[in-house]
Amino acid sequence: MAGPMKMRATLNGGVTDVRVLMTHPMETGQRKDPDGKLVPLHFIQNVTLKVNGKTVVESQISQGISRNPVFTFRIKGGAKGDRIEVSWIDNHGETNQTETAVA
């Protein structure tokens, strides 16, 4: 089950900063568990950022991104109350999403 996400979108001098945190192990497939068995590859592959329903950033990422990924994106302009949505999908097909309003 996908863990919680956290997101904050703040308007600052004509630019909206979107900072999003995802809960995910981002396993590289090279790490061994305490029994010496390889922990299988498990990582987020795609992250999408939408503003008021319109996609503005499409990301493809690898297991080289740190555990519990944190990303900051920037949106040109924006207004207080704009709806920001971020969703992800991992290599197991698990997904999660969150949304917030620009503050």
Place this chain on the structure above:
Amino acid sequence: MNPLRRTLLAAAAAIVLKPLAALAATWNKDGFGAKTTADALKTLGATQPLPSKDLLIEAPEIAENGAVVPIEITSNVPGTTSIAVLIDKNPFPLVGKFDFMEGALPFVKLNAKVGETSEVRVVAEARGKHYVATQEIKVTIGGCGG
């Protein structure tokens, strides 16, 4: 064989399968599977990117913990539509590619794993051309172990 049942099943399958297809977003399997920067760059169509001073990397020169290295990238190259981030010495150098559409600024900040001291290489695409900037990150504790 019950024709009505067949029709209903087909309709149900169409409803269930369609959203699944929509979820299957693009993922550059060859690029992310490449073991060298050169091979990864080939999959991005960026074999000979032009060095650019308008591509800014903000990252620590020395990372104490390679498991979480913050890297901030800003492209001031006009018309930038994508930014790719590679860590040359990682087992799989390409860590991310970000496509920016109308409304987004060509900027991203992320945390990457850096296994050992390496160049971080940022490749931006703008108006059909590729641009590159690099910065070395020294790692005292690797990021790919336990």
